Amino acid sequence: MAIQVRRGDYGDWDASKMLAGEFAVVMSGDTETADGDAVYVSTASGTAKRLPFADEVPTEMGGAASGEGGEGGTVPAPPVGYNTAALFGDAHWWDLHGALRAVASAASVVIRLVRQRAGVSGGLPTVIEDTLDTMTLPAASGNLAGVMSAADKAKLDGIAEGANAYTHPSYTAHTGQPTGNQTPAFGGTFSVSQVTSDATGHVTGLTARTVKIPDAIATSSADGLMSAADKARLDGIRPLTQSELAAILV
Numbered sequence: 492m493a494i495q496v497r498r499g500d501y502g503d504w505d506a507s508k509m510l511a512g513e514f515a516v517v518m519s520g521d522t523e524t525a526d527g528d529a530v531y532v533s534t535a536s537g538t539a540k541r542l543p544f545a546d547e548v549p550t551e552m553g554g555a556a557s558g559e560g561g562e563g564g565t566v567p568a569p570p571v572g573y574n575t576a577a578l579f580g581d582a583h584w585w586d587l588h589g590a591l592r593a594v595a596s597a598a599s600v601v602i603r604l605v606r607q608r609a610g611v612s613g614g615l616p617t618v619i620e621d622t623l624d625t626m627t628l629p630a631a632s633g634n635l636a637g638v639m640s641a642a643d644k645a646k647l648d649g650i651a652e653g654a655n656a657y658t659h660p661s662y663t664a665h666t667g668q669p670t671g672n673q674t675p676a677f678g679g680t681f682s683v684s685q686v687t688s689d690a691t692g693h694v695t696g697l698t699a700r701t702v703k704i705p706d707a708i709a710t711s712s713a714d715g716l717m718s719a720a721d722k723a724r725l726d727g728i729r730p731l732t733q734s735e736l737a738a739i740l741v
Contacts, residue, residue, distance in 0.1 A: 496516060551564045554582030555581060561581075572609075575606075586606065599627050604623045606621050681701075684697040685697065
């Protein structure tokens with residue numbers, strides 16, 4: 492088939508006169524390009540579309556580094572399995588999901604915030620890991636909260652359920668029983684020892700107390716002991732028989 496090509500200055504070109512399958516080469520003056528030249532093609536009579544040159548086709552974005560900026564371009568497609576990843580300025584998709592790592596030592600716990608991305612190592616697909624930040628949690632002390640050290644854990648495991656750090660002070664055993672086998676009479680006395688204690692409830696000693704046996708005889712107006720005469724009188728009182736009661740009531 493014949494090659495149909497128009498060429499000339501952009502100001503002389505009329506797209507409405509283009510025939511289907513015809514090319515137009517603009518040699519200068521095209522306001523849509525940087526250097527003024529362009530190539531158009533018509534797929535239907537009266538219309539034309541500009542064909543991009545290779546240097547106009549956008550390339551994939553170039554990632555920034557610590558000492559230089561990146562380059563604009565198309566966004567790279569995320570790899571399979573990186574549907575929760577985020578695109579970073581280095582032009583890589585990094586996955587931050589579940590990216591906490593904890594490393595414990597005797598005195599602290601170091602938590603690392605890491606990111607992962609798909610990469611290639613030795614020609615094979617691999618996962619590349621990078622540490623974004625670290626945080627150190629020191630062991631707890633007497634005045635600062637923190638993580639439990641292995642030494643404290645071992646000490647805690649060695650404490651029995653319900654145990655405490657109380658140590659009973661030294662003491663001398665005492666009782667509050669009466670001294671000796673005392674048999675005092677009415678009106679007499681006997682001695683008994685009473686324990687004494689400090690503010691914490693610890694027994695500190697004994698105090699001798701004298702107890703007097705009451706000897707006052709009961710009267711019609713005051714309680715007291717029963718005399719032998721009143722006891723004999725009380726024992727002499729007997730209940731009436733049926734016949735005696737009947738004789739009284741006649």
